Amino acid sequence: MFVRVIVDAPLAQPLEYLLPAGGDPREEATVVGRCCTVPLGRRRVVGVIVETCATPNIATDRVRALDAVLHDVAPLPPLWLELTRFAADYYQHAWGEVAIGALPPQLRVPPGPRFVAALNKLRVRATTATGQASARCELNAEQAAAAQAIAAARHFATFVLFGVTGSGKTEVYLEAIARRLAADPAAQALLLVPEINLTPQLEQRLQARFPGEMLVSLHSALPAGQRTAGWLAAHEGRARIVLGTRLAVFAPLPRLALVVVDEEHDPSFKAGDGVRYSARDLAIKRAQLADVPVVLGSATPALETWFHAAAGKYALLRLRTRPLDAPRPSAASGAPADWPQVSCVDLRQHPPAHGLCAPVAQAVRETLARGEQTLVFINRRGYAPVLACEACGWLSTCPRCATFAAFHKPDRTLRCHHCGWQASLPRACPTCGNQDLAAVGHGTQRVEETLQMLEPAARILRIDRDSTRRKGTAAQAFEAVHAGDVDILVGTQMISKGHDFRRVSLVVVLNADAQLVSHDFRAPERLFSTLVQVAGRAGRSGLASRVLVQTRYPRHPLFAALARYDFEGFATDQLAERRAARLPPFVGQALLTAQARSMDSALSFLAAARALPAADGLRRFDPVPMPLARLAGVHRAQLLAEADTRAELQAGVSRWLHEVRDLASRTRPRPRWQIEVDPAEI
């Protein structure tokens, strides 16, 4: 008998191997889905058997014998094979690359001699969680209705759980999970979160809510053994709840009964390297294959999600009220009762001194005087994004990238935030020798310095990737804020997620304009989402709180919508713009990118790719340099392709890429290229 095997290589088809006669006739039935080791060239690699066949497609004398079937791991179920194959087809990669890549790293390499013993040890290690039951949270009417709707779904259905931070989405997830698990003693639930480190509390809440049930988490920061143990527990049906990041969407779950995607709009659900899948979209596909409900939770759903909800394709579940207490908000506004007062400070009327406008500095001072905390949000680390010579106009650039090198004051370096290049600060201008080099613009370090100068007595803490490089320092920093040991917290995106800052009554947003004037059509959507998130940091303990946005565009409708927490109005406007401009979700997009030694060769390869014949439904635009045209010395260009539907896009791109592959193999020097379906950034 022969078997077809997928391996981790960019091959269009599974490879065929001879399955040595094992003598056990039952084996044939259970061989599909099994991991195995096979010879591949000079190597032995791990593969997954996807099919058996009586006669191979290639000449029999070219068929090699399969090395060993891994009987100690249960076969991967048919739905898992279907999901990985769907993802491979949709995102234009080889099935084996997706499937083998979805296995825990320890299972991606051929097993050593102690493998079976190691597996059994891992099976024992991941046992039922201990923990004492927590009081079951009382749900308000909206929460109860939402949980009821989700729990009652007998088939595939997509729910959008729409509610602001603090509206109690998590309680709805927990209740829905509890009901699904209670209805079937073998049922499993999958809960996806953007970044596991930001939600340590969630794991504890799950433990407390489901004492005696096995909960495993799956994410890339996990030690190899724990990752394998968790994966096996999921695969063998022992784990009832799997909590994980985007990679967990591929965890095999034989009795999957519910999928939840928390903060479904979050960009980290989109994989940025390798196969660029969207875990949110695959979660929906997965629920469809398993014929179970899926819940997408967010305070600011992705416009793609909102579009389907508005069209009735997804069921919209709203949480308007805060749990138990707060009165219903007025009908005109979607904002909860304790939504902060949002206002803009016009940079044109109040020229900033050291990066801060007078009204902002004043508000910080008043907050300080009241003994309350301020959170200053600026999405830019370092001291200043660029250093300039005022005599000759020289600007600090990265030698390897088409970008500026940022000035970092503590260690007096220039650093590229894209490729990691760094150099010590020049004493004088490299071109004209002038000794006066000026920092242009403001990063977290400079804002911290300014605030310390304005408020010498204030206890200021900066949280960004630089200040929290060492493990555990971020946690310590957040502890200090919670304990009230900090008056002003300055930070990047890191401070916008997950953490409850009890005594924060003022949130200051600097540099929001960078996203308002961005070339990326998704920038306003991301800005709105970020601002809702940072606004949600304020006023969670009943303090009257406000958000101040420093901007040159105070009349921008985005800010008005933010002030009312009018996501629906914002989304409706954005969707109208997208429809008029023929942008997603009204078209499907794919981005072909090329890297080469020169921009010319990258562009000419893409131009040739564009000239290749393709299906009528696939429109291809002019190749252009990428926004970051040179990264680490490599020139990059991109070509956008679009189609009216995702199905047309998939079919069109698939056929086109056959030609592109062929073109690339004939082109000298051989160009490097990638395809990204549903690109997150353009």
Added chain:
DNA sequence: AGCACGCCGACT
């Protein structure tokens, strides 16, 4: 993707 094979520069 690996890992070969295969032809051209700076080292014992």
Added chain:
DNA sequence: GTCGGCGTGCTC
């Protein structure tokens, strides 16, 4: 005279 650079091609 070799070690090794990465261009090119294949993997059942």
